[in-house]
Amino acid sequence: MRKLNEMMDRPVIDKAVRDYLRTKQRQLTGPLGAIENEANKKRVPVIPHETVRFLEWFLPLYKPVNILEIGTAIGFSAGLMAQFLPDEGQITTIERNPTMIEKAEKNFKKMKNSNKISLIKGQAEEVLQELDESYDFIFMDSAKAKYYDFFPHCMRVLKVGGVIAIDDVLQGGTILQETENIPRSRKKIHKKLNQFLEVVLNHPALNATILPLGDGLLMITKEEDADFSFMLKKRTDQHDDPKA
Template sequence: MHKINEMMDRPVVIEEVRDFLRTAQKQLDGKLGTIEKEANEKRVPIIPHETVAFFVWLFGQIKPKEILEIGTAIGFSAGLMAQHMEKNGKITTIDRNPVMLEKAKVNFKTLGIEDRITLLEGQADEWLAKLEKNRYDFIFMDSAKAKYYDFFPDCMRVLKDGGVLAVDDVLQGGTILEDVKDIPRRRRKIHKKLNAFLEIVLDHPALETTLLPLGDGLLLITKKETADFSFMKEVEAQ
């Protein structure tokens, strides 16, 4: 069983615009299109189609060869990226959920991309600490939202200068703007950590950042130059 994301039905744009973005843009065909359709029918959380269309366009511009994904889920987004990245490109993807991992393995085999995917099973923070510095052209982070803050320093360490980090679901259905006292207790940690994360990255001199109202908010960060973000780990350790 997968846990339904309660933010799936809280679009950050009006529903008519959201539906237009999801239906009017070019649809996926073939095996990947089938995976997307079945996931949406079964309410399995995957990136929404407006983000799919954006990634297809983005990859045509930046042409990544080495991709890191944090949050494999059923492997849909990795399948999409593999289809639109450079021909001989490689993807490293991390997840700890055994149910999702089994589904991802099946989907990678169905899509015929097993030889291009390195699947790392376990805790993302442990794997991130082991990865090579300045290796990746593109990183897609779509994991536990409260962990974005914690994972960010290592993401910047392994991302090449000029590389792009895309972070999904940062607006929390718009509740990110609310006062923390108005947030249900079960979601306050996510609320606090996401706000702390955004406060650092939106105006940092070493980063070029833009926030797009796709899905539940897609944050794009270009690493203009190397900077030290180890202070974020120090804050977390306190």
């Protein structure tokens, strides 16, 4: 079982406003609502309700057909996104954690749209290198220290005009702090996220914005093809974020 994310308790906006967004906006019903409620009670880190509502607003407008998700967890976000796919649509989701895989497979059986979800078991970096499909939309919610390394692979399979949403990029606002003030256990995440944001926020081939939803949702449109292979050359230590 992955460790709980301490950033769940560090809102990046006023706590009262955050709580309002989570409780006053339309709530989920059916199997997805039950999964969300159980996850919240057990403090399993799934996307927060304000991000749920954003995706419920965004996806019907954007109308993706092929979605790639990096970080299945218990299958909640894949099930949510599958609701907005056309009949021919498909979600490919990647997860490495055996406990999460077992929970996701059980949850998919509860959903009417599970035929639109394909779960790939394995290390995301290895799986991404082997993908030969192209995707309209990518949702990445995985090891934060790996966003930098995963991104070039995502850009290879994302269509021009496609969108990638990357969750939890603000780390409870600690992304703004100096590295020496970050606990040793989180220094790699802090360093790699800052490197990642430095590349993507001002890259000429990308149009990027950070939304203050949850712990920061980074939205990027791929406006033209570009070579991001230079990001694959940078490696630090082997200590990884426990969230995969």
